[in-house]
Amino acid sequence: MLYIGIDLGTPAVKLLLMKGNGEIVKIATKEYPLYFPKPGWSEQNPEDWFVKTMEGLGELIKDCDRSEIAGIRFVGQMHGLVVLDEKDEVIRPAILWNDGRTAKETAFLNEVTGKDQNLRRRCEKPSLKENGGGHSEFKSGGACR
16 A cells, blocks of 8 residues: 655645555655745745646656555645635635734734733634734735724
8 A cells, every 4th residue: 555645835845655664655846936025925826836736746656556545645834825716716826824914913913802812712822923813804904903
């Protein structure tokens, strides 16, 4: 039996093919670009994730008997915002976990809604500009206020 591991990271997708006993058969890494359109912004094109994952999978399994593949495990990068339209099509670059454009909205979440610690209790940590807490408010134009 063979197993595939796929790790969609921020700088690259890393893929691993291994036997059931843990022996590594093959490893593939496919990088994709990061975009910084303004200071503090960090974005990627979700299509790049798909294309590079498929390229890596092709490379990983080109010399193996596909009928031996018993499972695939997929893990993704930290929280990010991928905005879809009503047809589930991506409509803009993804805003990544390390994007800092929501500093003002995050301060609002921590200072105003977090006064009674509700947000911290529910999330088990304070909202950080990098963890997407302000992204929904950013996209809604401050409608949370």
